[in-house]
Amino acid sequence: MLVIAITFGIVALAELADTSGLVTLVLASRYPARLVMLGVGAAFVVQVGIAVAAGSLVALLPERILEATVAVTFFVGAVLLLREDDDDDDAAMLGEAPGTRWRVVATSFGVTLLSELGDPSHIIIATLAARYDDPLAVGIGALLALWAVSALAVFGGNRLQRVVPVRWVTRVAAAVLIVLGVLSAIEAIRG
Numbered sequence: 001m002l003v004i005a006i007t008f009g010i011v012a013l014a015e016l017a018d019t020s021g022l023v024t025l026v027l028a029s030r031y032p033a034r035l036v037m038l039g040v041g042a043a044f045v046v047q048v049g050i051a052v053a054a055g056s057l058v059a060l061l062p063e064r065i066l067e068a069t070v071a072v073t074f075f076v077g078a079v080l081l082l083r084e085d086d087d088d089d090d091a092a093m094l095g096e097a098p099g100t101r102w103r104v105v106a107t108s109f110g111v112t113l114l115s116e117l118g119d120p121s122h123i124i125i126a127t128l129a130a131r132y133d134d135p136l137a138v139g140i141g142a143l144l145a146l147w148a149v150s151a152l153a154v155f156g157g158n159r160l161q162r163v164v165p166v167r168w169v170t171r172v173a174a175a176v177l178i179v180l181g182v183l184s185a186i187e188a189i190r191g
Helices: 002-016 021-030 033-058 063-082 101-116 120-131 135-163 166-190
Strands: none
Touching: 002 120, 002 135, 002 166, 021 033, 021 101, 021 135, 033 063, 033 101, 033 120, 033 135, 063 120, 063 166, 120 135, 120 166
């Protein structure tokens, strides 16, 4: 349960700070929310599966190399979160309005999957899977976090941004990653 909670918290913070969540908000403003959530939710199942598998492979490295790799990855995740990316090009992927329900689901799935691959949250999930020897717990925590943040984006994104500025969520998520990176670096040095 602790790994699920840690993963949920870190991934939720990272995803709240991620501008690709705006894609979900845009999709939900154009199409029925339940269909958007179905497509987005399915895309996150695929994303988490890929990230956990990648992290599990990294976990096969020798302990000292693993800790160093995890530390570097946490630091890279923090930098990616803090970097002012122009992810506005994700909105250009939306194109014309799909005609059927399944096209809305497929569009939501495709846009979400493409915008999330290689995203900081994807890297964070892989890193957490490598760090903890419990890929199932990491997968569950990450999936729940991504679904929760997507639901917030679909049903209350504008209100959340009025209460908590995105830059503060980004800074908190980056700070957590830096702390985890330092702890992993210490473990790598102690070896």
